[in-house]
Amino acid sequence: MRHPHLPTTEAAVTAIREVAGEHGRELRVTHDIGADRTSRRALAGPFTVSDPDGSLPHEAYVELTGPPPSVTVRIFPEDDAEISVEGVCFHDVPRDAVPAFLRSVLTGLACVRERFFPPGQWLVVPLPGDESYREPVPHLTLSPWLARAVR
Numbered sequence: 399m400r401h402p403h404l405p406t407t408e409a410a411v412t413a414i415r416e417v418a419g420e421h422g423r424e425l426r427v428t429h430d431i432g433a434d435r436t437s438r439r440a441l442a443g444p445f446t447v448s449d450p451d452g453s454l455p456h457e458a459y460v461e462l463t464g465p466p467p468s469v470t471v472r473i474f475p476e477d478d479a480e481i482s483v484e485g486v487c488f489h490d491v492p493r494d495a496v497p498a499f500l501r502s503v504l505t506g507l508a509c510v511r512e513r514f515f516p517p518g519q520w521l522v523v524p525l526p527g528d529e530s531y532r533e534p535v536p537h538l539t540l541s542p543w544l545a546r547a548v549r
Contacts, residue, residue: 401494401525407456410473413497414460421504426461436475462500466543469503471496483508484541486521488531498525509549510535521547 404410411427418425430436436457455475462469472480479496481488483503491499502508508523511532519535521544535544 401492401498404493404496407458407473407475407493410479410493410496411458411460414462414471414500417497417500417504418462420501421464423462423464423504426463428459430457430459431455437472466541467503469500471500483521483523484544485537486533486535486544488523488533491531495525495529499523499531506547508547510540510544510547512548519548 402413404413407429415425431454436455457475458471458473460471460473462471467484468482470482473493473496474480477493479491479493481491481496481499488499502523502525508521511520511522512518519540520532521535522530522532524530537544540548
């Protein structure tokens, strides 16, 4: 399923703010603007602020506060995001999918799947359509929110 296009980091932050408002969450947002400030610009020369095309890369770190689960989102200028849910990190989530991802987590659609042999636990976040994200739970002990999400 195609998600609404979010052309900029600021558009993604606005969409996250709307989702957070729907679920009674507050946001803490930190913006990093310029090639010398964003995390993936290691190849930028010293004192270089813009990209070679003259644009200013914009990255944002968003922390949703409130009741569990703890959720953070780092939006990168390259149209992707890294989302952490209770310490489980989802890398390379497309920026356009971030609002749907957060809705699934905050409405209780996300779940932890377990396997007895070989042992393992995965946090699975389904999105509308036939799309889902799955990452291993790296903790030996589940947080209370993750433990409640086991199915």
